Amino acid sequence: MPPPFPQHLLANHLVGFLGSALLLSSFAMLAQRRMTSLVRIFALQGILLTLSTLAVAILSSESHLLFSALFTLAFKVVLLPAILFRLLDKLHIQGEVESLVNVPSTMVLGLGIVVFSFTLAAPISELASTVSKGLIGVGLASLLLSFLMMITRRKALTQVLGFLGMENALFFSAINATYGMPMVVELGVAFDVLVGTFVFGIFFFQIRETFESLDLKHMDTTSME
Amino acid sequence: MILLAIVLCPLTGALLLGAIGHRRGAAHLNVLISFLTFGISLLLVRQVFTTGPVTGGAEQLFSDGFSAIFVVITGGVGATTSLFSLRYMAIEKAHGHLTPERTRLYLALYQVFVLTMLVVLVSNNLGLLWVSLEGATLATVLLVAWTRTPASVKAAWKYFILCGVGIALALFGTILLYFASEKTLGPGGTALLWTHLDSVKSSLEPTVIGLAFIFFIVGYGTKVGLVPLHSWLPDAHAEGPTPISAVLSGLLLNVALYAILRVKVLADASLHNALTSHLLMGFGLVSVLLASLSMWKRQDIKRLFAYSSIEHMGLATFAFGLGGPVGAFAGLLHMTAHSLIKSAIFFVVGHVVQTSGSQKIPDIRNIADRTPDLARALTVGGLAITGLPPFAIFASEFLILSAAVSRAPWTLPPLLLALLVTFGVIFRRIQEMTGGFDFPVPRPLHQPILTFFPIWIHFGLALFIGLFFPETVGRLYHQALLSVGLTHGQ
Incomplete structure (x- = not known):
């Protein structure tokens, strides 16, 4: 353990704070109904991810994490939200609102997920040697919360945001468990996410062209035998 | 180079x-x-x-x-x-x-x-392996939606979302694996390299590796089409263009199972227990059973053979779960035979659908009169895929069953039941399609030679392997399994 210098103490608190903010943002996505706000929360999640990577980088003096933070800023705060906002604009669905049923029970389920994740992550946290090892549970919880969002929502765009939220959670877990994956893997993952986002974009147009709506309930009525 | x-x-x-x-x-x-x-x-x-x-x-x-x-x-x-x-x-x-x-x-x-x-x-690099398996999903998703019919767009979306979620879980598995290996191999590029992991596999932290393997089998298992993560598979196979169904079934499922088997080798060495074997056997057995029962009611010819792919991948997974020299060998042979035969069946089915104008089984009749060459090929395909001798699947299924007798005898009744059901259903459907109503057919349509070239090559190879399994190939297979360490059972 490094001696608890004041700035370390501050950074330690900051890392914890940013982690909990990230968890909160996952809950916010789970409950948010407006498309534009969802993309905004996603961008905010990107900012939180950048800051927390930065804080871990300073605390652990792992210099390659600075690069990761910069990359996250460019990719998840600027590029992806820009693409998503452009999509919203092109599809004219900025103001669209998704009707949600059972928000309270989804939230309770979400709380259960958080407890479960922390239990599952506890033995791993004990083995970890990173400065932010307590946050591995947060990563797993966000992963499963995004997963929950994907299965409870019926709009194509929300499912995509759930997917991107999962990727954020995975990145966060990697940072806190091992100070990030090897650079070549991280770049590869980012490349996949970028291509995936473009494919999603193409899909939105195909879905709307075919079903005249981006609501997947129209898709459900297509019989497949 | x-x-x-x-x-x-x-x-x-x-x-x-x-x-x-x-x-x-x-x-x-x-x-x-x-x-x-x-x-x-x-x-x-x-x-x-x-x-x-x-x-x-x-x-x-x-x-x-x-x-x-x-x-x-x-x-x-x-x-x-x-x-x-x-x-x-x-x-x-x-x-x-x-x-x-x-x-x-x-x-x-x-x-x-x-x-x-x-x-x-x-x-x-097991990280790059993940990246390109996800890349395979992204490439095929647009191919599945390629015909742009509502059903195909829906199938592709389902494929995209389910496999996207699955593969995200596999990435968490990769992170856990890196977490465990970094302790012995040190941070940086080498900790995810197979060659390095293989040399330290027995000293990896078992708690973390066990958890990682669960994430891997759920994640990559989605792509293999293991029940209950299989629901994308029949849709994607049925709605995509037929050449894509052939490569999805014959190749992609294999590649995903290959990824699981690589991780299994690491997990076995670290865990010193039968967790991975039991998981593979469980997922495999459930897939075989559920897929064969689901085939019963299928009215779509491509969907029927898609369920048959789930069944065969389940069998291969089960065989690797049984482990031991015989089980692993049978699994590898089964994957080879299934690749050859199932892709050829999809070639035949593609032409059958094109000449019949429908892929619904009740609408496909009189193949034997209309296109006798295709009817012959379809019947041979049916014989080969249901595991009748002398085709290669007979050999691999026989080996799987004999490995099951010695290692897990209680699995024998459900396996035999599933194989029997598949056999019955596939033959009944093929008979319905080749025969049919008694109405005069204008005149039999013969396909050019080129159409049958890839089909007979595949069936011929499957027959060759089944009849006289070449000793050199057998030795290569054993050598391969030995070098990767898959022959140690349980």
Whole structure:
């Protein structure tokens, strides 16, 4: 353990704070109904991810994490939200609102997920040697919360945001468990996410062209035998 | 060098076809590139089995006997499928279903798909393996939606979302694996390299590796089509163009199972218990049972054979779960035989659907009178896939059952039941389609030789393997399984 210098103490608190903010943002996505706000929360999640990577980088003096933070800023705060906002604009669905049923029970389920994740992550946290090892549970919880969002929502765009939220959670877990994956893997993952986002974009147009709506309930009525 | 070549060949093909895929003759170029890739894969397997494992590309690429076998299968089926798709697409074009732009998209993505599968197989870095398996999903998702019918768009979306979620869980598994290996191998690039992991596998932290394996089997298992994560598979197979159904079934499922088996080797050495074997046996058995029962009510010919793919991948998974020299050998043989036979069946089914104008079984009648050649091929395919002697699947299923008798006798009744049900259902359906109503048929339509070339090559190989399993091939298979460490059971 490094001696608890004041700035370390501050950074330690900051890392914890940013982690909990990230968890909160996952809950916010789970409950948010407006498309534009969802993309905004996603961008905010990107900012939180950048800051927390930065804080871990300073605390652990792992210099390659600075690069990761910069990359996250460019990719998840600027590029992806820009693409998503452009999509919203092109599809004219900025103001669209998704009707949600059972928000309270989804939230309770979400709380259960958080407890479960922390239990599952506890033995791993004990083995970890990173400065932010307590946050591995947060990563797993966000992963499963995004997963929950994907299965409870019926709009194509929300499912995509759930997917991107999962990727954020995975990145966060990697940072806190091992100070990030090897650079070549991280770049590869980012490349996949970028291509995936473009494919999603193409899909939105195909879905709307075919079903005249981006609501997947129209898709459900297509019989497949 | 050879590893770089096998990656660069389809990559060049993808770029080239992306640029000129709409021109005349592009489909022939696709065939040429695919056969070139196949040729390189044969060179690779020769090198691996004469001089040992190959490493290349700054340690990022690697191939041992185990992956070389899959590289050859992928190269070979990729090549024959390109030949089938030449004919298939010519007929689609004649029906007016094609524009030059969509042909270009199809051809370029076909090469990208082959590329991503080959990268999975020759990647030394388990992180890059993940990246290119996800790449394979992205490449095929647009191909599944390629016909743009509502059902195909829906199938592709389902495929995208389910496999996206699955593969995200596998990435968490990869993170856990890195977490465990970093402690012994140190941070940085080498901690995810197979060659390094293999040498320290017994000292990896068992709690973390056990958890990682669960994430891996759920994640990659989604792609293998293991029940209950299989629901994307029948839709994607049924709604995509038939050449894509053939490569999805014959190749992609194999490649995903290959990824699980690599991780299983690491997990077994670290855990010293039967967790991985039990998980594979459980998932495998449930898949075999549920798939065979689901086939009962299927009214769509492509969907029927998609469920049969779930069944056979379940059998292979089960065989690797049984483990031991016989179980692992049977599993590998089963994957080979299934690749050959199932892709050929999809070639036949593609032409049957094109000549009948429907893929609903009740609408397909009188194949034997209309197109006798296709009826023959379909019957042979049915014999081969249901595991009748002397085809290769008979040999592998026999070995799987005999391994089950000695290692887990209680699994025998459900397995036999499932095999019997599949046999009954497939034969009944084939009989319904080849026979039919008594109305006069104008005159039997004969297909050109080229149509049957890839089909009979596959069935012929499956027959050859089943009849006289060549000793050299048997030795190579044993050597491959031994070197990767899959023969130690339980």
